[in-house]
Amino acid sequence: MSLQKLITLVPAPDHGIDVSLPQEFAACEAELGLELPADFKELLTAYGAGMFLDYLFAYPLAGDDMNIRRNTLLLEGHAASRGKFPMWYPYPLYPEAGGLLLWGGTYDGHSLCWLTRGEPDEWPVVVWNQHDSNYQLYEGGAVAFIVDWLKRTLPTRTLPRPPRGRAWFEPARKLKQVYVYLDGGAGSFRERARLLRQLFGPVQDRGFSIHEGDCDVRFATAQDWRVTYSEWPNGRLIRIAFPAVDEEAARAAVINAIPELGHTLRHAQTVRGTRVWVG
Secondary structure (H helix, E strand, O other), X not given: OOHHHHHHHOOOOOOOEOOOOHHHHHHHHHHHOOOOOHHHHHHHHHHEEEEEOOOEEEOOOOOOOOOHHHHHXXXXXXXXXXXXXXXXOOOOEOOXXXXXXXXXXXXXXXXXXXXXXXXXXXXXXXEEEOOXXXXXXXXXXXXXXXXXXXOOOOOOOOOOOXXXXXXXXXXXXXXXXXXXXXXXXXXXXXXXXXXXXXXXXXXXEEEEEEEOOEEEEEEEEOOOOEEEEEEEOOEEEEEEEEOHHHHHHHHHHHHHHHHHOOEEEEEEEEOOOOEEOOO
16 A cells, blocks of 8 residues: 555654664665565655554664564564464464564554565564454555554454544654553543543543443643543553653642542553552
8 A cells, every 4th residue: 555545644754753764674674584565664764663643553673673583582482372372373473484573563462463475565464462362364564554543444353443533643752651540430431531631631632432332532731741541341541651750740640630530549550560659
């Protein structure tokens, strides 16, 4: 798919972060022993490192991301599990022939992979949820996958649907993320979401979605924090991303908002599961 279709939906940044150069692609391909798809190269050249809708990202070439170390560790990390439960691994893993090769991910923990069979520009995308060994095959490349996700036309259950409203891409910046799990809640989700935006106001709305009992609202604050408020049948969550220097202010804002929404705090943790904001 032409990159222009993606740019029409989400303009590329004027000044991207870690924008890849031709020589960097060549070095990465030499290390992997594989040619990368042309649309993926165009994607990283136009957008650089960052996230679509604060959720989906492609690995940049910089650091330990889109390189052989991350992908060889994938095979090593699953070797014991695959030996005991081969039915959980319907596809080979790079560097095995035709194996899954990581190219991106989501903040829900989905691994976005190519199934490296045939020519690179024909590699399909596989969405792999490593938490439950669920796989979804998408017959298209990385750019087409992102476009269909943004347009809400991906097959059901491939990924959570994005919020309605104008899409965006934010270049990478170092943010600390905290996941605040909650119980209870007064009134409807819409009412609580409206109140939370007021408590954090002024805010810039980043979209609202309701799908099969799952609800999400996203917004950015005047301090340039990123907030997602979510509800599903068995849980409630505030996810907040902020510069590390703002942690005390972000913590106070969330903790003060919890009783206003009729919630009680279950626990708060980092993306790696470390408990924080207690005591």
